[in-house]
Amino acid sequence: MKTITDPRAAAMPIGMLSRKTGVNIETIRYYERIGLLPAPPRTAGGRRIYDDGHRRALAFIRRARELGFGLADIRALLALARPHGESCAQVERIASAHLDDVRNKLADLARLEHILAETVGKCARETAPTCPVLNMLDPG
DSSP, X not given: OOOOOOTTSOOBXXXXXXXXXXXXXXXXXXXXXXXXXXXXXXXXXXXXXXXXXXXXXXXXXXXXXXXTOOHHHHHHHHHHHSTXXXXXXXXXXXXXXXXXXXXXXXXXHHHHXXXXXXXXXXOOSOOGGGXXXXXXXXXX
């Protein structure tokens, strides 16, 4: 991911960055605090000023989060996306581990779907004490 080095690049305040990326302002600040998003320069008045590199990094982070990647993996992927950081083998390792997690979750969801379908199918529309769904959820 290339960073903008042209001083004429359009600077934007945090609110505009939030609108352009769909990421909440507090989330942007959090990503800065944990070092996932580079801290932007500030104006003389202390306001953060972001550039297109920040927008691209934040869009990358948002998309990776939507796909279920954890923050540690996103940090590693961002580092690998930097110039001279590319390593398809390392990216493949991270993505493969995440793929295994996704497949395990899908298997768990398929089992859950089967259990719920069976239980819901047993509902006789009777009163709550004999409801199979409530009985299944009751740990007692």
